[in-house]
Amino acid sequence: MPAFAATRVLLLVGDTLSSRKFCGFSRVVPLYSSVRFFGRANESETLTLASLGFKSEIESTRGNDKNKLKHGTSTVEVPKRREKKISPKETSAFKKKERVDIEALAPFAAKSFSELGLPPLLVERLEEEGYKVPTDVQAAAIPTILKDHDVVIQSYTGSGKTLAYLLPILSEIGPLKKNDEPRNKMDVEAVVVAPSRELGMQIVREVEKLLGPADKRLVQQLVGGANKSRQEEALKKNKPVIVVGTPGRIAEISAAGKLHTHSCRYLVLDEVDELLAFNFREDMHRILEHVGRRSGASKNIMNGSKARRTERQTIMVSATVPFSVIRAARSWGSDPLLVQAKSVVPLESVTAPDPTRLSETPSHSDSGSNLQNQAPVQSLPPSLTHYYSVTRIQHKVDMLRRCIHALDAKCVIAFMNQTRQLKDAVFKLEARGMKAAELHGDLGKLARSTILKRFRNGDVRVLLTNELSARGLDIPECDLVVNLGLPTDSVHYAHRAGRTGRLGRKGSVVTICEEPEVFVVKKMQKQLGVAIQSCEFAEGKLVVNEDKKL
């Protein structure tokens, strides 16, 4: 049976990879077609969390009766983007170093963390760190993961997906967990895989923050570029409960027998659609084969049994979920659920996109039962404003500078497609007195982290970078993203754009292109379902060309 499962995984990955690698511009846009409810829920009834196997109440931890979650009557609905006002009390959940506006679009849920079933110790830690109210996607994902379901979490960039999976995991493993079950000290209990070192380190910092200084050794980074022997020594010495790393390094250390993951309870694939890329194929195969056992405890889960599943729980996460991910998730998990900000549906009910509708513009007013073409919209934060401006290639950097002045942007990420162009652009900006730095994969780990630190601290105003920084990077202060080179497609546009407008903050995205490229911008506008307005930068001001609506 294990051999059969292995073959199946390999074939499916291969299938996924080839289609991803060779798909054209319009094919990679994540699309779902109409959603039908299958399985345990009676199709004629309203789908509720209870019908998906949630109990009406989740027991509070450590006997605290106040912490009960009433889910029995929660209707699972097709997600709609909702604009939600936040109270001054809720906004205080943001960090003290806040220096940008927060729109009244922050995706905070009405519930509290303890209502979601998290243990009191963890809730206390969250409060200490300034996290007071869960976001919508956290409110949907936390109870679902606590109920042992395999999940695909999809929600727009900057909506809090990292804590959406970290919190239920930390409720079950490590020093903040709800029960005192002993652990096998040899094995790690959760493996989190991320496609880049920067994202891996960012997740490590998030876990360290929650564990606190005394226990932060219980999370271990296994990212490429860092000293491997030191990582192996730390694994041996600290016996971490959770490791976070890049596919190559995790697979390498696992193959060397220095990472014991056979009884691992959680496997998280962050930016899962990126992890399906061809270059990660072999490493991902090893990880999927060696981390925990393939899940299959669905019966217990769906019956609402609290019996602990013995197999690995697989959690897949991204703002963009193309159908290749849906296919892979079905193979890697057991009856996985698709968790979005306002809905939890069986993944089985998501069907392949209808190619005849690929070019249609998604509508915000689509009916609840029709998710067709809505996914690209859901991957973009609602608080972004999109522009494009036309210029000749040799004037792009100068236009970038004028754009930054016109929008009075303080923290800018500018994307270029070729690494060798980055240095030149940095030189031009610095020559005009604007603090800039380049970030790309050819730099060493230390240089990369130093540059990022300077950017985060505000010592660098413009970060010129390539696709490396498009995924997952969380710099809340970033108020402007500029495409100096066009993104490959609307999925890449969404991830780049998502570096700004984090968690309800305002943000602008400006694509600076040449005249013959305007049709590509037009196509992305259509696929993303957002207005990308034509503009110019004149006399230090942004001028929108009302007559040039795409």
Ligand SMILES: Nc1ncnc2c1ncn2[C@@H]1O[C@H](COP(=O)(O)OP(=O)(O)OP(=O)(O)O)[C@@H](O)[C@H]1O
């Ligand atoms: N409940 C919360 N209250 C306040 N801040 C939060 C909360 N949840 C997350 N955040 C903050 O929101 C920011 C965005 O979160 P996160 O990076 O997890 O988003 P994401 O959805 O994973 O984005 P991406 O798709 O770009 O990876 C982070 O700075 C995080 O610390």
